[in-house]
Amino acid sequence: MCFAVVGGIKIKISNQVIKAMKHEFTITVYTENHIGLLNRIAIIFSRRKINIESLNTSPSEVEGIHRFTIVINEVEDVVKKLVRQIEKQVEVLKAYYNSNDEIVWQELALYKVSTDKVITDVKVERLLRQYGARAVVIRKDYTVFETSGHREEIDKLTEVLGPLGLIEFVRSARVAIINASNGFYEKLKEFEEEKPGDEIVENEFLDKQDEVFSM
Amino acid sequence: MSSATETMKKEKPAGKETAKAPQGRVKPQTSISGSVAVMEALIAEGVTDFFGYPGGAIMPIYDALYDYMDTLNHILVRHEQGGIHAAQGYARTSGKVGVVFATSGPGATNLVTGLADAQIDSTPLVCITGQVFAHLLGTDAFQETDVINITTPVTKWNFQVTEASEIPTALAKAFYIAKTGRPGPVLIDITKNAQVQKFDYKGYTPCNHVRSYRPKPIVRKEYIQAAAELINKAEKPFVLLGQGVILGKAEKEFKTFIEKAGIPAAWTVLGLSALETDHPLNVGMLGMHGNYGPNVLTNECDVLIAVGMRFDDRVTGRLDKYAKQAKVIHLDIDPAEIDKNVQTTVPVWGDCKETLPMLTALVEKKEHPEWLNKFRKMQVEEEDVVITDELHPKGEIMSMGEVLNILNELTKGDAVIVTDVGQHQMVSCRYAKFNKTRSNVTSGGLGTMGFALPAAIGAKFGAKDRQVVAIIGDGGFQMTLQELGTIMQFDVNVKIIILNNQFLGMVRQWQQLFHDKRYSFVNITSPDFVMVAKGYGIAGKSISKREDLKSALQEMLNHKGSYLLEVMVGKENNVFPMVPQGCGVAEIRLK
Known part of the structure; x- marks a missing residue:
């Protein structure tokens, strides 16, 4: 990841430093629809005192298969272990984790603003336009706008709207699409046929066989 | 309920040969209650002995059991915790799934300690709990x-x-999940309405696949090659030998492997008895109170091969000082x-x-005599400083180790040893001799005091033709001594040795070593254990002199039926060697 450093050893150290830093990771979990599974997954985080930044459950591309999207801030090593613990649950088919550059994601936000304010204050209208907000409902006394995007953008609009009479605000959990994913159909077939697929197991040592095996 | 029972009785022989799975008494297509379906499931799963305690919300199931008493042997315990520990002991010695029944509310919450114990020690259990009527869920109903x-x-x-109709599939899935892959406890909570409700029984089909569950990961040949x-x-x-070898029934495969590659092997507390104690490649026990050689040499080996073990902190000590020089195969x-x-690696x-x-198949036939010799040398050193004094103390007061030593002499290592938690557990694990697998039953991961007495009951039912000896401390015994009632009622032939040091010994040892001897609440008084046993109709004896030890142990072993022997041992003896908390394995202390 870090190319600025010259020399094999130095790169290694800098990578370790990067690895030791907390990052935002998105965990995608394909599951059966089972009562109590949400709790089983949630306690994997709470047991280790890890805060869930965002959690979304939804249907997936495969009928009957649910999809959890969980966002946490953690060190990659910890995330890897968490994903294995999640996958260990009986009703979980598969769990993946991705950094932000490996996914496309969106969050949705709703803002309730006084209609009067929108009409009288040019600033409000300009802001809404600037952030690409769309009106969902317009009533005599209030108007509801929605925006979707990354959290930073949404938070920014909330921040600037605050002093201009924001009545109510809510933001959804993150939903994310994994860039490299080909969907879950094929994987599910493996599960149904009881034929586990040829999973690539990343192992930093096996990738460097020569180093390891010259003792 | 009654009409179903009548049908059952009339059609008793039917159904047995109808399907692949052994069926019970009920012919498929009969209308039966959920409770009868539970009994049918137990029979189909080959359950013979199980444990439990009745109560309001599980009464329909106990009512159904009344008609199955000739095939299903239910052992009434004295407390649900005793029930689940007994089921654990049963699973450990028999290799089958342990089963326990409990009622809702307090009955179910009393199972929690045993569930946690079984979860961390990977013990296959199916627990069936009664629950209030479905329409009362969430109303804070009674129990x-x-x-x-x-x-x-x-x-x-x-x-x-x-719903009653869910019972056959739920139980089939429960047994399958409990025993496959890494085993563990499964709990099925059945509401009272589902127990009494009638449904069209379609026979029992055992489960052999759950879509989202992969019990075994695929074996990758290139990894085996690399290893x-x-x-x-x-x-x-x-080699580090863990319970996985026992759970995977791979004791033979393990022995062949180490013998061909000529690799010394040390066991974890739960791996005990997977290899015979006297095997020339067995170098002893790992961990905090393990042997000197295995601990020190962990930090000297070049390749560490861990088989079915999980690098518990009691095995590794400080992780950043653990086997840093070694390539690890797991x-x-x-x-x-x-x-x-x-x-x-x-x-x-x-x-x-x-x-x-x-x-x-891929490893070369080899021997490592010099390397093995290193273990033997350290063994001698440990004998000189620790073991000889522990097994043959010079003073007047008896040590725990000498009790084990004489016990080994008398049982020759053929007994199942069940231990509780604390000093006596570590001494037993260090010195008990094992010839046969599934001979060690102890609470390893959770460290549950009070485990041994009920677990010994289960262990006996799981290995009816074997001598079962429970070794318990004076503290742990008082946590579940009510199970003496179970021993009395069901004539369970277990031998109980209480190693009484009149202290909560392990905590006292820590207080002595790390808290300036500030003995805070470790001084525990005990009742007259022999008298307590007598109250339950169990023979017993208490000894405090060395000259009585051998004959008393012999008397205990020869006694027909259960027996309690209390041995008064040194009050302030410590278990050594010891890897102090926060230290690396190589910093193990011999004294």
């Missing part, structure tokens, strides 16, 4: 608790049944264990019953 959510962190899987290559190049290889069925605590995912023979 209602949210059992599913209370037990979620301590079960491999759990499920609430609210074999490492082992073949190794000069100082060292064989485990649970992918989540790989790299969890110790970074693996080559992970061998899979069932060791399959992976060990594959590995054996």
Whole structure:
């Protein structure tokens, strides 16, 4: 990841430093629809005192298969272990984790603003336009706008709207699409046929066989 | 209920030969209650002995049991915790799934300690709890608790049944999940309405596949190859033997592997008895109170091969000082264990019953006499400083070790040893002799005091033709001594040795070593244990003199039926060697 450093050893150290830093990771979990599974997954985080930044459950591309999207801030090593613990649950088919550059994601936000304010204050209208907000409902006394995007953008609009009479605000959990994913159909077939697929197991040592095996 | 029972009685022989799975008495297509379906499931799963305690919300199931008493042997315990520990002991010695019944509310919450114990020690259990009527769920009804959510962190899987027709499939899935892959406890919570409701029984089909559940990871040949290559190049290889070998029924495969590769092996507390104690490659026990050589040489070996163990902190000591020089090969069925605590060089995912023979085929026949000699030398050193004094103390007061020593002499290592938690447990694990697998029953991961007495009851039912000896401390015994009632009622032939040091010994040892001898609440008084046993109709004796030890142990072993022997041992004896908390394994103290 870090190319600025010259020399094999130095790169290694800098990578370790990067690895030791907390990052935002998105965990995608394909599951059966089972009562109590949400709790089983949630306690994997709470047991280790890890805060869930965002959690979304939804249907997936495969009928009957649910999809959890969980966002946490953690060190990659910890995330890897968490994903294995999640996958260990009986009703979980598969769990993946991705950094932000490996996914496309969106969050949705709703803002309730006084209609009067929108009409009288040019600033409000300009802001809404600037952030690409769309009106969902317009009533005599209030108007509801929605925006979707990354959290930073949404938070920014909330921040600037605050002093201009924001009545109510809510933001959804993150939903994310994994860039490299080909969907879950094929994987599910493996599960149904009881034929586990040829999973690539990343192992930093096996990738460097020569180093390891010259003792 | 009654009409179903009548049908059952009339059609008693039918159904047995109808399907692949052994069926009970009820012919498929009969209308039966959920409770009868539970009985049918137990029979189909081959359950013979199980444990439980009745109560309001599980009464329909106990009512159905009344008609099955000739085939299903239910043992009434004195407390649900005793029930689940007994089921654990049963599973450990028999290799089958342990089963326990409990009622809703307090009955179910009393199972929690045992569930946690079984979860951390990978013991296959199916627990069936009664629950209030489905329409009362969430109303704070009498004896209602949210059992599913209370037990979620301590079960491999759990499920609430609210319809009678769900019972056969739920139980089939429960047994399958409990015993396959890395085993663990499963809890099925059945509401009372589902127990009494009638449904059209379609026969019992055992489960052999759950879509989202992969009990065994695929074995990757290139990893086996890589592992074999490492082992073949190794000069100082060292094998760690865990309970996975016992759970995978791979004791033979394990022995063939170490014998061909000539690698010394040390066992974890739960791996005990998977290899005979006297095997020339067995170098002893790992961990905080393990042997000197295995601990020190962990930090000297060049290839560390862990088989079915999970690098518990009591085994590794300080992780950043653990086997840093070694290449680590980790064989485990649970992918989540790989790299969890110790970074693996080559992970061998899979069932060791399959992976060990594959590995054996690829390793060269070798011996490492010099390396093995290092272990033997350290063994001698440990004998000089610790073992000889422990097994043959010079003073007047008896030691725990000498009791074990004489016991070994008399049982010759053929007994099942059940231990509780504390000093006596560590001494037993260090010195008990084992010739046969599944001979060690102890609470390893959770460290549950009070485990031994009920677990010994279960262990006896799981190994009816074997001598079962429970070794318990004076503290732990008082936690579950009510189970003497179970021993009395069901004539359970277990021998109980109480090693009484009049202290909560292990805590006292820590207070002595690390808290300036500030003995805070470790001074525990005990009742007259022999008198207590007598109250339950159990023969017993208390001894405090060495000259009585051998004859008393012999008398205990020869006694027909259960027997309690209290041995008064040194009050302030310590268990050594010891890896103090926060230290590396090589910093093990011999005194």
